Amino acid sequence: MQRGSDRMSVHRDNERKHELQGLLRSGHPTRTEEWHDPEPAADDDPQVWGGPVAPGGLGSSLETVRLELARILGRGSFPAGPHELIGVLRRNNAPDPLVDALERLPRKAHYGNVQELAEAVTGTQSTRTKG
Numbered sequence: 634m635q636r637g638s639d640r641m642s643v644h645r646d647n648e649r650k651h652e653l654q655g656l657l658r659s660g661h662p663t664r665t666e667e668w669h670d671p672e673p674a675a676d677d678d679p680q681v682w683g684g685p686v687a688p689g690g691l692g693s694s695l696e697t698v699r700l701e702l703a704r705i706l707g708r709g710s711f712p713a714g715p716h717e718l719i720g721v722l723r724r725n726n727a728p729d730p731l732v733d734a735l736e737r738l739p740r741k742a743h744y745g746n747v748q749e750l751a752e753a754v755t756g757t758q759s760t761r762t763k764g
Contacts (some may be wrong), residue, residue, distance in 0.1 A: 682697035701731060712745045 707726045710718060715738040722732050734754045745751040752758055 693755070695751055695755050697698050698731075699747055701728075702751055702754070703747045705731075706747065706750075707760050711750075712743060713748070714743050715740060718744070720749065 705725045706718065706721055710721050712759075713721075715735050719732055719735050722735065738753055742753065744753065
């Protein structure tokens, strides 16, 4: 007889093993009810599965770099120069490739918002019209 502080009985533990057996063998959900499964990513969702966003890297468009910068920096960081923004990125534990990209920017530059910064980091211009 087992006398421990188990939260489940032996029978419930065996039942759970049986429930998970198909998932562990197949590598994908085995339920017939789709509402149990997680929703797949949408086409416009950020690519979080690809690791940190690195400007100039594979799959790093202006939009993904802008999204990552906005997520880490927030609105209160602007207007600022690269030196101040690098400090904020480091305090917020930003990925090293993103910090390295800002270190390559001219020191005397000044950015009013995330869009301007993302354009400078990626070396691209947005398609929106100015004026």
